[in-house]
Every structure is written in C-alpha cells, then in structure tokens.
Amino acid sequence: MYSYKTLQELVNKEIALGGFVKEPKQLYEPIKYILSLGGKRIRPVFVLMACNLFSNKIENAINAALALEIFHNFTLLHDDIMDKSSLRRNKPTVHTKWNSNIAILSGDAMSIIAYEYITRVKSDNFLELINVFNKTALQVCEGQQYDMNFETEKLVSETNYLQMIKLKTAVLISASLKIGALIGEASQEDTELLYLFGINIGIAFQIQDDFLDVYADTKVFGKKIGNDILTNKKTYLLIKAFELAKEHDYEELYNKFFIDNNPSEEKVHSVVNIYNKLGIKEIAQNKIAEYFNKAFSYLDKVSVSTERKKELASFVKNSLINRDK
Numbered sequence: 001m002y003s004y005k006t007l008q009e010l011v012n013k014e015i016a017l018g019g020f021v022k023e024p025k026q027l028y029e030p031i032k033y034i035l036s037l038g039g040k041r042i043r044p045v046f047v048l049m050a051c052n053l054f055s056n057k058i059e060n061a062i063n064a065a066l067a068l069e070i071f072h073n074f075t076l077l078h079d080d081i082m083d084k085s086s087l088r089r090n091k092p093t094v095h096t097k098w099n100s101n102i103a104i105l106s107g108d109a110m111s112i113i114a115y116e117y118i119t120r121v122k123s124d125n126f127l128e129l130i131n132v133f134n135k136t137a138l139q140v141c142e143g144q145q146y147d148m149n150f151e152t153e154k155l156v157s158e159t160n161y162l163q164m165i166k167l168k169t170a171v172l173i174s175a176s177l178k179i180g181a182l183i184g185e186a187s188q189e190d191t192e193l194l195y196l197f198g199i200n201i202g203i204a205f206q207i208q209d210d211f212l213d214v215y216a217d218t219k220v221f222g223k224k225i226g227n228d229i230l231t232n233k234k235t236y237l238l239i240k241a242f243e244l245a246k247e248h249d250y251e252e253l254y255n256k257f258f259i260d261n262n263p264s265e266e267k268v269h270s271v272v273n274i275y276n277k278l279g280i281k282e283i284a285q286n287k288i289a290e291y292f293n294k295a296f297s298y299l300d301k302v303s304v305s306t307e308r309k310k311e312l313a314s315f316v317k318n319s320l321i322n323r324d325k
Helices: 002-016 025-036 044-056 058-083 100-119 126-150 159-181 188-215 236-244 247-259 263-279 279-300 306-321
Strands: none
Touching: 002 044, 002 058, 002 306, 025 058, 025 100, 044 058, 044 159, 044 188, 044 306, 058 100, 058 126, 058 159, 100 126, 126 159, 159 188, 159 236, 188 236, 188 279, 188 306, 236 247, 236 263, 236 279, 247 279, 263 279, 279 306
C-alpha cells in the first residue's frame, strides 16, 4: 500500500507538470499560483488511497485525482471573491494579487481543465464516475448558495447548517473516495460504504474548523482565533449557542451579532464566555467525535483486509482528526 506522503508527493509532481505556463499568462498564471500554494492535497490523496484499497494500479486514478484537486481549487477562487478573503494559506488570494475579473475567469478555466482531466480516465465504470463528478460539482454550488443565504438569515437551524456543510464540504471528499473506488473496481457495496465514510469525515472536518477557530492553540494553529465571530459567520458553535442560550445570554448574543455589531476583541471575548457558560466546547467536541466514529463504522465494513485499510485510517486520524488542536 502506498503511504500518504508518497501519494501527496506524486500529486504535487503531477501538478507541477500540468503545463499551466500558457498564453494568455493573465489567465494561466493565477491557476499555477493557486495550485502551487499546496495544502494537504486531501481530495486527490483520497482518490488514490481509495483506488489502492482494491488495486495496485494507482496510475489509473491519477487523472481523476488531479481533476478533483483542480476542481476544489477552482471553488476556492470563487469562494474567496464572495467572502472578500484577502489571504489563502497565508498568501494573497488570486483576486487580491490580480483582480476579481481575472480570478473569475481563471476559476472558470480551472473548472474546464478539471473536466478535461476526468474525461481522460480509463475505466469500465466511466459513466458512473462522470455522473458522480457532475452531481458533486452541482452539489458544491448548492452548498455555496445555502452558505450565502445564511449571511442574511439571523437564525439558522442545526439541520439546515449540517445540510449546507454536507453539500459545500463533505460531498467533494466523499466523491473523491467513491471515484477512486470505482477506478479500483470495487464492488457497489464497498463503493457506497466509502462514500458514506467520506460524507461523515467531511461533516466532522467542517465542524472541527468551526471549533478550531475558537478553541485552537494559536501557536499551533498558526492564525488568530475568533475570526468567525468577528465576521458574523454562522458556525455550528454559534447555532448551538443561540439554540441553548436563555434570557440575558441570548440577548447579549443577539446584540453582539445583529445590533451592536462591533468587530472587536471584546466581542470575541464576550461570545466565547457565553460559549463556555453553555458548554458549547464540549457539545462541539462530542459532535465532531460522533461523525468521525460514524465514518469509521462504514470503513470497518469495507470488504478488504484491515491491513489494506491501515494507511487510509492512519491518514484520517493523524492528519484530520488530530490536526492543529
């Protein structure tokens, strides 16, 4: 079985060879730039690991892995514009480094390039594979729209929030695993189990992001905490706080987010104090653990040996569950 590090290096090598040095440079340089910012390469590695569970011919899954990574980064270009984000992985976002029009067009080009890669895949399951890719691409857009809708809604239910992060974050992870399994010629049952494994990992991953923004060790996390509070972002923690807060605590939360909205350190301090009073930290930790545990219950049922699943399980535990606490 291939290690995460080996697969990550393989993805980085293939991206470097991607041929994004083309004309007009204003279109292709931003693509090369965003892909060069790195990251864990979670989605393409999942494609290759899922394939490797059932086959040693991971070269068959390289194009699919690149398609998922390029598509993911395309969504980041557009998300950063919509969110007015100035930094991505501690580097200027594309629309900040160039401008919004260039970022939009480069993002559009990336979505087309992603489809070019996915159509290069040689597989007996190609029709199902492309259907998964198409469905996922549309679901990610649906999730982003729900997220935008939440910006103008004062109160969001836990159910609606979980559905939003399932579409915006989790489906791309689960599709990566399912597509890899299809290329590896897994059974229909195993393919679906890996999809469910990915859905639950993705939901846990996003709630963990919400949690780390408030409770991470800043020395380890590498960025200032409380940004979601300062920007009035609807997170799992905030939604649970509004659900559980009574009287004075509810009024203070409402004031901080919807009336006297002053993005200050005092606001972060006050909101975190309410979170602590309501036990939101423990509630969020339990919800994260619930989804990760549910994910592994599906992986356990996949009909390959525990030894073959060891690298995938280790990657999730070490790089996702235990990340930057």
